[in-house]
Amino acid sequence: MKNILIALDMKSTDARLLAQASFLAEKCGAKIWMVHVASPDPDFVGFEMGPKYIRDFVADELRSEHRMLQTYAIELNEKGLDAEGLLIQGPTIDMIEAEVKKLNIDLLILGSHKHGFLYETFVGNTAVRIIKEISIPVMIVPLPSDN
DSSP, X not given: OOEEEEEOOSSTTXXXXXXXXXXXXXXXXXXXXXXXXXXXXXXXXXXXGSOHHHXXXXXXXXXXXXXXXXXXXXXXXXXXXOEEEEEEESOHHHHHHHHHXXXXXXXXXXXXXXXXXXXXXXXXXXXXXXXXXXOSOEEEEEEOOOO
């Protein structure tokens, strides 16, 4: 195993995913790729015409998420691990699938939150949908619900 990809939410639960990836990367000598898929740029709904403070808020949020990814990478590098963070925008499943192919990923690590019946019925479970699309091993790390 040479490349591990972790899909991060930029939440406190990321630490659990990073710990799992670090353990495996250390044992296998693999590189850790961390990816956060930000929401697509909402051009299609007149985002450019919206209030400037909304555009500024979104830009600040993206910069903050990018800094967090870089901080994670630096922390892993300081532990002797090869790690890199990527912030991308677009549909989550499509973007993760594209990164898996582009980076020649051997293992994908995802967190899975427990949601209620209605959420699962109408929104679905991203982890389950990714497993159906990806043709490499996927490690699912159970995470606490988003209450």
